[in-house]
Amino acid sequence: MRIGHLGDTLVALPAFWSLRNAFPDAKLTLLSNSDKRNPHYLAPSSVLPAIGLFDEFIDYPTNVSSAASIFGALKLALSLRRQKFDAVFYLMPRARTEKQIARDRLFFSVSGIKSVFGLDYTLRNSLAGPMPSVIPTICSESEFLLDLLEEAGIPVDRAAQSTALNLTELEKGAGAAFLAESGIDERQRIIAIAPGSKWPSKIWFEDRYADVVERLIELHDVYPIVLGGPEDRECGERLVAVWGRGANAAGRLTVRESAALLEHCSLYLGNDTGTMHLAAAVGVRCVAIFAAIDYPGRWAPFGSGHQIFRRSVECEGCHTPDCFNANKCLKLIGVEEVVEAASSILSSH
Numbered sequence: 001m002r003i004g005h006l007g008d009t010l011v012a013l014p015a016f017w018s019l020r021n022a023f024p025d026a027k028l029t030l031l032s033n034s035d036k037r038n039p040h041y042l043a044p045s046s047v048l049p050a051i052g053l054f055d056e057f058i059d060y061p062t063n064v065s066s067a068a069s070i071f072g073a074l075k076l077a078l079s080l081r082r083q084k085f086d087a088v089f090y091l092m093p094r095a096r097t098e099k100q101i102a103r104d105r106l107f108f109s110v111s112g113i114k115s116v117f118g119l120d121y122t123l124r125n126s127l128a129g130p131m132p133s134v135i136p137t138i139c140s141e142s143e144f145l146l147d148l149l150e151e152a153g154i155p156v157d158r159a160a161q162s163t164a165l166n167l168t169e170l171e172k173g174a175g176a177a178f179l180a181e182s183g184i185d186e187r188q189r190i191i192a193i194a195p196g197s198k199w200p201s202k203i204w205f206e207d208r209y210a211d212v213v214e215r216l217i218e219l220h221d222v223y224p225i226v227l228g229g230p231e232d233r234e235c236g237e238r239l240v241a242v243w244g245r246g247a248n249a250a251g252r253l254t255v256r257e258s259a260a261l262l263e264h265c266s267l268y269l270g271n272d273t274g275t276m277h278l279a280a281a282v283g284v285r286c287v288a289i290f291a292a293i294d295y296p297g298r299w300a301p302f303g304s305g306h307q308i309f310r311r312s313v314e315c316e317g318c319h320t321p322d323c324f325n326a327n328k329c330l331k332l333i334g335v336e337e338v339v340e341a342a343s344s345i346l347s348s349h
Contacts, residue, residue, distance in 0.1 A: 001030075001031040001032070001088060001089070001090055001091060001092060001104075002016075002030065002031075002032055002044070002091040002092065003032050003033040003062070003092065003093070004032075004033075004093055005035070005038075005041045005042065005198075005274060006041070006042050006047060006255065006273075006274025006275075006277070006278070007273065007274040007276075007277045007299065008093060008141075009032075009042075009044045009047050009048065010047065010163070010274065010277035010278060010280075010281050010302075011140070011141040011142045011145075011277055011299070011302060012091055012141075012142070012145055013048075013142075013162070013163040013164075013165075013281060013302070014142050014145070014146055014161040014162065014163060014302065015091055015142070015145035015146055015148075015149055016030075016048070016053055016054070017053065017161070017162040017163075017164065018146065018149055018154060018155075018156050018157075018161075019089060019149070019154065020052075020053055021155075021157075022154050022155060027055045027056070028053070028054050028055055028056075029054060029055060029056040029057070029058055029085070030044055030048070030054045030056070030057050030058070031058050031059070031060070031088075032044050032057070032058070032059050033059055033060055033061070033062040034059040034060065034061050034062065035062055035063050036061050036062065036063050036064050037063035038063070040229070041198075042255055042274075043057070043059060044057060045057040046254070046255060046256075047165075047255055047256065048165070049164070049165060049166035051166070052166050053166070058076075058079075058080075060072050060073070060076045073107060076111075077107060077110045077111040080111040080112070080113065081110075081111050081112040084112065085111070085112075085113050086113075086115060087113065087115035087116070087117065088108055088113050088115070088116045088117065089117050089118055089149070089152070090104070090116060090117060090118035090119050090122060090148075091118060091145050091148065092104075092118075092122055093141070094122065094125060094126060094127040094128075094141070094144060094298075095126070095127050095128050096122055096123075096126055096128060097126065097128040097129075098123060098126065098128070100128075101119055101122060101123050101126070104119065105119055117148075117149075117152040118148045118149075118152060121147075121148045121151050121152075122148070125144065127295065127298075131295070131317035131319075135295060135296065135312075135316060135317050136295070136296075137295070137296040137297040138295045138296070138297050138298055139297060140297055140298060140299070140300040140302070141298060141299060142302045146158070146161070161302075163280070163281040163282075163302055163303075165256065165259055165281060165282065167256060167259060167260050167263075168256075171254075171256045171257050171259070171260045172260045172263070173260075174253065174254075174257040174260060174261075175253070175257055175258075175259075175260030175261035175262075175263065175264065176260075176264075178247070178249060178252065178253060178257075178261055179247075179261070179264060182225075182246075182247035183247075184223050184225075184246075184247060186264055188221075188223050189220060189221060189222045189223065189266050189346070189349075190222070190223050190224075190225060190264050190265045190266060191213075191216065191222045191223070191224050191225070191265055191266055191267040191268070191269060191342075191346075192224075192225055192227050192261075192262055192265045192267070192268045192269070192270070192275075192279060192284070193209060193213060193224050193225065193226050193227065193239065193269050193270055194226075194227050194228055194232075194268065194269075194270025194271060194273050194275040194276065195209045195226065195228070195232065195235055195236070195239065195270060195271065196228040196229065196231060196232035196235060196250070196271070196273070197271045197272070197273050198273075198321075199293075199321040199322075200321065200322055200323065201291050201293055201318075201320055201321055201322055201323040201327070202271050202272050202273070202290075202291045202293070203271055203327075203330075204271055204289040204330050204333065205327075205330070205331075206235055206238070206239065208335050208338075209239060209269070210239055210242045210243070211335045212269065212335055212338050212339050212342065213239070213243055213246075213269070214242070214243060215335075215339045215343075216339065216342055216343065216346070217243060217245065219339075219343055219346075220343065220346045220347075222266075222267075222346070223245060223246050223247075224239075224240070224243055224245070224246035224247075225246055225247050225248075225249050225261065225265070226239055226240065226246070226247070226248045226249060226250050227249050227250060227253075227258055227261070227262075227270075227275050228250040228251070228273075228275060229250060229251055230250065230251030231251075232250040232251065233248065233250045233251045235250075236248035236249075236250040249261060255274075255278065258275070258278060259278050259281065259282050262278060262279050262282050262284050263282050263283075263284075265279070265284050266284075266345075266346055266349045267284065267285060267286075267287065267342055267345055267346055267349070268280075268284050268285070268286040268287065268288070269286075269287045269338070269342055270286075270288065270289070271288070271289050271290075272288055272289065272290045272291065272299055276288050276301055277301055277302070279301070280301035280302045280303050280306070281302065283303070285303075285305045285306055285307075285345050285349075286301050286306040286307070286308075287306070287307045287309075287338060287341050287342045287345065288301065288306065288307070288308050288309070289309050289330065289333055289338070290308055290309060290310035291310075291323070291327070291329050291330055292310055292311060292312055292313055292315075292316035292317070292318075292329035293316070293317070293318050293319050293320060293329075294317070294319055295317070296310055305345070307341040307342075307344075307345070309333045309337065309338065309341075310329070310333075311329045311330075311332035311333060312329075313325070313328050313329045313332070315328070315329075316329065
């Protein structure tokens, strides 16, 4: 069981593959949620491989009325009971409250599933509730899920973690076709830019992205490609016009086609978004701009060699979609330091 949106799914890839490797012959099903208020949020079945990882995807509605929630839970419990699942691995985000965990424990009991791994571990390590006055740096969500599996007795090879998306030839062809249509040669140095986010509080400033990439064009002759959803398309058009080169893929490709496009990139530059985790999943080093709204380290991209910028401010830990302090933490991140970090990665690529 793992709920959430694009980033929540992608950071769980190492745990998902560890389970598949531990149970190569089992029927493995992913239980997730379907956000009815935000239908544009991607379901895991749109992100994960269709073959090789999970055998089935099941979702249940969230962000619905209390009556619909209760009815949906009962219907789901009966369905799971009929399928006679042997076990559940509870790979939920760490913000789960004690009440929610107790409710989930009852749900699995009603569903007839006796072996549930991870409930107690999640309860002991829950991040629900107010943050401490001095906010500590914590392990990433990916590492937390691997720790959970290890406590449950699942072998985890820390030196060989997989984030494989098993992209198809058709998906890879779509990424290459976009480059060709945009007049960009695959041999050129391409960088991915993700200037948007579903949360306005996470968005660094458009003019700073414009300045950083202009410098990188001068220093490294890069070709920028803007990634994101349809809501980022206008911003992408403005940025490409400023740079005088590059392409705008925002809203043009599926998430897996975007992953195929990212495989051609030497660098990801952008906000703390699902696109950042998508880049990390295909092995692209990230220069990521983080607002100080959550615990430092929690949403770090998987892998090594990334450069994260995050500034501590008096209101850090707010976890709010809309900033009430004029984006102070983001304003403290300057153009020059981001250029230097990106240039260092490009020089070593």
